[in-house]
Amino acid sequence: MLYATPTPAEKRVALREALASGRLLRMPGAFNPLSARLIERKGFDGVYVSGAVLSAELGLPDIGLTTATEVTTRAGQVARMTGLPSLVDADTGFGEPMNVARTVQGLEDAGLAGCHIEDQVNPKRCGHLDGKDVVDDETALRRIRAAVDGRRDPHFLLVARTDARAVMGLDAAIDRARSLVDAGADAVFPEALTGPEEFAAFRAALDVPLLANMTEFGKGRLLTVQELTDLGMNIVIYPVTLLRLAMGAADAGLDEILRTGTQEGVVDRMQTRAELYDLLDYASYNQFDEDVFTFRL
Numbered sequence: 001m002l003y004a005t006p007t008p009a010e011k012r013v014a015l016r017e018a019l020a021s022g023r024l025l026r027m028p029g030a031f032n033p034l035s036a037r038l039i040e041r042k043g044f045d046g047v048y049v050s051g052a053v054l055s056a057e058l059g060l061p062d063i064g065l066t067t068a069t070e071v072t073t074r075a076g077q078v079a080r081m082t083g084l085p086s087l088v089d090a091d092t093g094f095g096e097p098m099n100v101a102r103t104v105q106g107l108e109d110a111g112l113a114g115c116h117i118e119d120q121v122n123p124k125r126c127g128h129l130d131g132k133d134v135v136d137d138e139t140a141l142r143r144i145r146a147a148v149d150g151r152r153d154p155h156f157l158l159v160a161r162t163d164a165r166a167v168m169g170l171d172a173a174i175d176r177a178r179s180l181v182d183a184g185a186d187a188v189f190p191e192a193l194t195g196p197e198e199f200a201a202f203r204a205a206l207d208v209p210l211l212a213n214m215t216e217f218g219k220g221r222l223l224t225v226q227e228l229t230d231l232g233m234n235i236v237i238y239p240v241t242l243l244r245l246a247m248g249a250a251d252a253g254l255d256e257i258l259r260t261g262t263q264e265g266v267v268d269r270m271q272t273r274a275e276l277y278d279l280l281d282y283a284s285y286n287q288f289d290e291d292v293f294t295f296r297l
């Protein structure tokens, strides 16, 4: 009630332990704190906070327009409402190395369990679009170095994302990832790989946990949990899936009202009032009030 019971520190430790177990951690992207609760209720392993979703929520394209404050605030709102560890997309870290360090500290304070920082130039693009570019080795390494130095909780998971595959090719992307790990990254997010062979190549080259991005309408086909497990992946994100589903349903519902003059025909596809209240843990709030008002010395 009001916030999830486990503390941010406990959630970070839980994420580290889950990663050490070797099983694939499934992290759908929450589009708001409420959807994070649904993700937890369903039994997923973590919650992802996507930059693409966060921008889209504000009606903006994902081209580096959101600020560190906006991302930190929203990610914190999501993280506090779930007992699961939350991993946030910190884009390029929002500035120069010292800004990156400050971003990491802000995300720690906001209760996140980890973040990923990418090697794209500013302004960044969705990793699955053409026309993106990456910074040089030195700049990329400094970002990660700064993130590592800025971190205060050693359990906060720092994931280095490299967008180099689409720009410089697979071998160069693997080299880049290796040096990001040498700079202190805990895990690697190889962005926009084209298929299972490329995931396998990353797995063979690196010993740290690997994150697979199963975003729809991207560069590669959508791989199943079994396929990703067999490829030795450690985290899978479904960053924009829930937003796309929700917006698809909203679109259809609005059309229904326009077409028939009532939403009656789509009510059976809605989350019911009872289901919503259950997810909100409404009963605990009533109980809290009762306990406070009947309190006697």
Ligand SMILES: C[C@](O)(C(=O)O)[C@H](CC(=O)O)C(=O)O
Residues within 6 Å of the ligand: 049, 050, 051, 052, 053, 062, 089, 125, 126, 127, 128, 213, 215, 216, 218, 239, 240
């Ligand atoms: C993972 C990602 O960085 C995100 O912001 O969620 C995006 C997802 C998308 O735009 O589909 C990405 O660059 O892959």
Ligand SMILES: [Mg+2]
Residues within 6 Å of the ligand: 050, 051, 052, 062, 089, 091
């Ligand atoms: Mg992003």
